[in-house]
Amino acid sequence: MPASSDTSPIDINRLRQVCSSCSLRDLCVPLGLGEPEMARLDSIVEKSPPMKAGQHLFRAGDPMRSIYAVRSGTYKSYTLDSEGEEQVLGFHLPGELVGLDAIHPGQHQCNLMALDTAMACIMPFDELTQLASELPGLQRQIMRLLSKEITSLVPMAGDHSAEERMASFLLSLARRFGERGYSSRSFRLVMSRRDIANYLRLATETVSRVLRRFQDKGWISVDRRDVSLDDVEALRRIADET
Amino acid sequence: MPASSDTSPIDINRLRQVCSSCSLRDLCVPLGLGEPEMARLDSIVEKSPPMKAGQHLFRAGDPMRSIYAVRSGTYKSYTLDSEGEEQVLGFHLPGELVGLDAIHPGQHQCNLMALDTAMACIMPFDELTQLASELPGLQRQIMRLLSKEITSLVPMAGDHSAEERMASFLLSLARRFGERGYSSRSFRLVMSRRDIANYLRLATETVSRVLRRFQDKGWISVDRRDVSLDDVEALRRIADET
DNA sequence: CGCTATTTTGAGCCGCGTCAATACGGGTGG
């Protein structure tokens, strides 16, 4: 049997196994679904083409047709205020959902830019909600993820010092890298100092100074964009997690 | 026919007409539902007994069995940080949902306290999601309200000056009172200066000073807890809405 | 009418932003 007629139908099938064969499925929408439910989810999820750093998945004002899950790489979400100043809202790792704030008004509220080579999973919203009506586990998981998004914004709203914000930021990244099977002790900051500063509502100079202070205290080692956490307990004390 | 045997079944029926006869239904969960759907929602919604100022609807750590809609009065939500310091997360007017952040972890993440005499509607979560599976409009509206909650936290996370925060706060209250049929020009601040300050991440002294500054400029009139907005445009310029 | 909690007002200080200069690094062309 020629290879072409053999692999072709298999590949088409493979293309659709977006969730059931995904290593991130327990962090993402499929969590809690069984085999048959996941197969139905597979039938509506599409892969986005790979995106290069700087490209946008969507922009504020775009009509909301789908929600997205990060598949690989890292995205940042941001808005532009009335003076055109960028406001970074978050950094999004594989398995995390983005675009959830667009459900309510039906238009995307923020811009989503790839920080490196990145891919996303596209979940057409009408089909997803239709499927959620039929699969109670899926409905529940979508609500959980929406709820989680609310919780994740609360710490940002607190009034915290520069050191508290930076420590929380590093610990949050560490935890999320750990959940994804990477080292939670040392990792690369794909985002620029400017993006970090903007996200933490600090000046870039302050970000530099706080990182240096942490390094001088022996809590972290910083080399360019590579960080390793040498004293997680000290960071936790500063971050003052609830 | 004796009145007792006549009114009794009617009253029992009335007690269940929680949503369909509610003036807040277009701001709340029932938005977009037709008559028969709303009747089914009525069958699962319960009224909480009236609560006095200082009483709690739920506390952080309580198991999440229901989500709640404010029916009358005002609540504040808050957490306690590791030093036991209160962190006010929001003020909640009639028609607004609370407890949504509890869906994800299954436990309430914050405390909810009545600021005056207040009542809530109780929606048992399992029954609500079950019903949402059967009523696409209800599922959609719940997701919209969850999404709205995300959007509402974003402005809080920005780094804004004391005047920007106060102006935004006053305009937000004005808008929400207006939506509920009250005057958006003058209203009563049911929360204390201390609660306002805590919510805006300012010192109470700063709240006093900013209010005084706004009054000196002729933008508002403050008498004790009664406020009237005399120059909404000026406030909007300061608040710098997106 | 007194007691206490809340709000207002004033004085001083500190963390962080702003402005400015320098250092570093990665890419480009000779």
Next chain:
DNA sequence: CCACCCGTATTGACGCGGCTCAAAATAGCG
């Protein structure tokens, strides 16, 4: 391979907004 350039990051000096501390004024309540 090196010289150059430009964007990113670091470091230093200084000023200001808002917090802290302290005290007076006002309101709510028994």
